[in-house]
Amino acid sequence: MKLFFATLFAKLAYIALRILGRNASHFPGVVALKLCPDYLSRVKKCPMTICVTGTNGKTTVTNLVADFLEANGKKVASNRLGSNITEGVTCAYTRSVSLFGTPKVDVMVLEVDERASRLILPYIGPDYVLCTNLFRDSLMRNAHPDYIFEVLENSIPEGAFMVLNADDPLSSRLKEGNERMYFSVGRQPSDVEECINRVADNTICPKCQTTMKYEYLHYHHLGHYSCPACGYTAPQAAYTALKADAEQLTLEVMHEGKLRTYPLINDALYNIYNEVALITLASKLGYDEDTIESTLKGMHITGTRLRELKAGGIDVYCFLSKGCNSVACSRNFDNVRVHPGKKAVYLALDDMSYRKNSVEFDGWIYDVDYEFLNDPDILQIVVGGPRYADHRLRLLMAGVAPEKISCCDDEMDAVDLVEPEGIDKVYILYDNTIYDLSFRIADKMVRRLTEAAK
Ligand SMILES: [Zn+2]
Known part of the structure; x- marks a missing residue:
């Protein structure tokens, strides 16, 4: 009964806010949680849940994944506007079910805030977790990347399939016992060998604490790293983005030794990461390369970004x-x-x-x-x-x-x-x-x- 009234009043709050011209991506979740504090564990889940987390790029990737699945005929519910803490995720769930709690969609695609993940992931049990990267973020909110790593490590369920960034020495090590696939970006003309940024966290070998060497470094701590002392190295990526052509709007991607050209969504290096993350997840979900290529043709970065x-x-x-x-x-x-x-x-x-x-x-x-x-x-x-x-x-x-x-x-x-x-x-x-x-x-x-x- 609690669940019914929580869904009902959240839906009414959503309608009222929309009439007032507000985006209504947070408050209906507040209402649902007030009436049913364990809403997330009680609400019926649709057949598939994909969660996207990480310091940067998660709103973009969430939107790309939701757009991709919708373009391929799936009914999707998502917190597209980036309301990524418990209230925003709850709000997305209240819209994913009918008044009587029956799921109305095929897939939930959720952006999940890293620090809030402990209040969300254990209760919704995602099938897939995609982590874009882990960087230094707001000191007041997120303290330190190692702290956020531990929060995610303890929040992601054992059964979740991981899609991870091979070029990030930190987030690539999340949930080492879980099944996984990696994406990466290969050597770029703008790469360096020594970091030129003011911030480069996580450049110490996680196994033996020696400073790692980079064959090439894209920015901050992302690149192809290895430890000169113990041999620890970046994991092998399933999909590696190589040459991006901003004129022709094409992106070469290496997969199992074969090069394939995809449409380029945006030429900023961080958006190339976002695109190759999508390609990797889509292939894991069973989409063939022709379908991925044709779907990418019509896609763009969300206007909020x-x-x-x-x-x-x-x-x-x-x-x-x-x-x-x-x-x-x-x-x-x-x-x-x-x-x-x-x-x-x-x-x-x-x-x-x-x-x-x-x-x-x-x-x-x-x-x-x-x-x-x-x-x-x-x-x-x-x-x-x-x-x-x-x-x-x-x-x-x-x-x-x-x-x-x-x-x-x-x-x-x-x-x-x-x-x-x-x-x-x-x-x-x-x-x-x-x-x-x-x-x-x-x-x-x-x-x-x-x-x-x-
Ligand atoms: Zn080492």
Whole structure:
């Protein structure tokens, strides 16, 4: 009875919020858990559950997996918007069943927050767990990658099939007793042998604690590693992404010694990881390579992560850059740096929750590679938000010339500081807590650039 009323009131809350134009991905779960605190263990499960976790890329991969399965005729329920703690997952379950608790879908595809995994995974018993990677993340929320590893290790059930990143010395070791398949990215033109990032955790051999050697290193601690002392090495990947062609939009992938070309969804290296993770999971689910290739043709990165616009001959890119997550911001800074053209960068990276609760910790910006923004083709950097002075200081420390930096404490007003003169591309990098505001920022930016071109 408890379960029935929890489902009923969650569904009513969902309908009411949708009428009000809200996304309703969290609160209905709060309602269900209030009425039935063990909702997740009681609710009837559909035939297959796939969970996606990891520090970076999990919303993108969750959406790619859900899109892939839907394109192949499956009925899917998912927390696509990234509500990935207990309430969000519960909300997705209340929508996956009828009022009387019968599953209405074939597959649940769930993004699961790493730290919240202990409250979720043991109760839903996933058939597949895909972990994208483990990096340093927000210190207040996630402490340290080794701590998060232990949380996941103790939360993932014994029977779950693991899809893991062979290039990550940490997450590749999750649940060593479980069946598994690995994905990886092979040597890239941009690779290095010594880490150039400010942060590289997990570079010590897990068996004998010697510093590992990298044959090539993509970024931070991801690459092809081996231990010079005991011989511990990266596991063999089932699928390895090799050459990505951003012009032709193709991606070469090696599988059992054979090369095959797939459509490229997006050329950022972190999205190549996301794509090869999807290919690996899809093959494990029994899809043949022709089906995978034809399905990938129509796929794209979810609009909450990446949007591309045009304004007065200038390309405008909107990238989600999670504040407090130094690796996510560094990846986007690097991505901006390697794109060709003369560029302006607009940053709105302050975690909005800080405004309510004052600041706990802003040291994360010293883990971010602001140095990537010190580039001759980046002509201007505009910072908007209440902590603009911290970002400005960090940019100056990275060697960016003061005359290139413009700041304003209001994100919308900061748009007026962007100077279109001589610019081919504008990059808007925004924190996930200002997702809604990012649309208004982008609209104003497009208007400003269009006006200037007249
Ligand atoms: Zn070793």
